[in-house]
Amino acid sequence: MTHTLDRTAPADRTALIRSAWRSAWDLGDVGALDELLSPAYVRRRGPGARVQDRDQFKESIRAVREAFPDLRTEIEDVVVDGDRYAIRWRSTGRHTGTFLGVPPTDRSVEVSGATFARFEDGAVAEEWVTFDSRQLLEALGIVTTLQRAAVDPDLVRGVHRKFITGVTVVTTDDAGTPKGLAVNAFSSISLDPPTVLVCVQHSSSTHPALHRASHLGISILAADQLDVAKTFATKGGDKFAAISWTPGGFGAPLIDGACAQLEVEIGERLEAGTHTVFTGRVVSARHDDLAPLVYSGGGFFDISRTAPLPW
Ligand SMILES: Cc1cc2nc3c(=O)[nH]c(=O)nc-3n(C[C@H](O)[C@H](O)[C@H](O)COP(=O)(O)O)c2cc1C
Incomplete structure (x- = not known):
């Protein structure tokens, strides 16, 4: 029996999300996101951050992968409910290329966050992303928790x-x-x-x-x-x-x-x-x-x- 993708079925949406994320984030095939994201897609990362369109989002994935070529993103939870989905994710990678102005440190970096999204006509029209930016900044050594100074x-x-x-x-x-x-x-x-x-x-x-x-x-x-x-x-x-x-x-x-x-x-x-x-x-x-x-x-x-x- 052949199965055709039903973009309204929760199981199919979950499978599509997992495969598009794996292709884009882990393998660098950002074109795979066109399956999931609508051409009018917008990505919001909280107050103060620039809203990204689909091309800008793809470009930012490329930039992250250049800095962390062994990037692996694990989707720890996906909940699909009607026209909404929520994902809890965790990414790990070794920092071997310049990122946020920080030259390669060869440190292993782990960042976790959550993405909430809205489907429209079978494709994701809007995403809201939150992640622990302090975790990223600490991993890159931009902010550190200093030990008490031993100098008089x-x-x-x-x-x-x-x-x-x-x-x-x-x-x-x-x-x-x-x-x-x-x-x-x-x-x-x-x-x-x-x-x-x-x-x-x-x-x-x-x-x-x-x-x-x-x-x-x-x-x-x-x-x-x-x-x-x-x-x-x-x-x-x-x-x-x-x-x-x-x-x-x-x-x-x-x-x-x-x-x-x-x-x-x-x-x-x-x-x-x-x-x-x-x-x-x-x-x-x-x-x-x-x-x-x-x-x-x-x-x-x-x-x-x-x-x-x-x-
Ligand atoms: C030459 C000089 C340099 C100072 N530099 C600083 C400084 O860089 N940062 C700071 O917080 N206080 C500095 N202070 C101390 C403050 O000016 C001082 O504590 C002041 O009373 C604070 O006033 P306020 O509490 O009404 O703001 C300096 C004081 C002097 C005399």
Whole structure:
């Protein structure tokens, strides 16, 4: 007896799902998905993630398989119910090609997740995918659970005192109220795209506002702004009352008289022990000829009074 595929029968749908997944994910035959997915297919991966169409999904499978050529995906459960299906899956593979910007680590990576889908006219029109992204990031070494450091904190403090920085005031507009603190943990990450980071301690009264905000301001203080540095290095209170400042084009308060100013659209908020690392894209910038205030070994210095070395 020959069996013709009945796209409405749960058993046939389950078989189709299993065979299309195996062909595409395990064998790299992404064309097999055309059997399962409608041409108008959309794949949703949660808020913030780009919605993929069928071709983009196939391309992403190719990219995953290039990074993990021995990829194996096990469907641990499939439930088909009317025009819906749900799958619980687990993928394993060795990371031998660049993935998410991470060069090959040769680590074995395991990721598990669930896919929920809707059939329309016998083909999958829409899928919602959730997976444990922390599991993936940990497996790739992008995030790690660190062991307690064995180095004496005073020794580390002494090391940090050898590092010379400027002083910035990191600010944000908290529903109409300006908030800010003095920060020397500021760094450029990249120029293209222009990306920077600042590290802010959880105990800062500005910290909660930075979690609510879409933008932050960074004012690099000028050599004659020691009083401003002290004001913003003092906890709480209305630090802006006695300070001259102006809202930037994106709403972040910027300190007048600073030698440089940036506004940053906040991207990631990375938890790192007692601090949060805020990264973001520079959306406005200005600087002038004023000398910056310098911080070193717990003291403040005027760089214009130092002698440049021949180089
Ligand atoms: C030169 C200097 C640099 C500082 N750098 C940082 C920093 O990078 N991150 C941070 O969280 N606090 C830093 N602080 C400490 C905060 O400015 C300080 O704790 C401030 O009182 C916090 O204010 P808030 O709690 O009202 O936000 C620095 C202080 C000084 C004097």
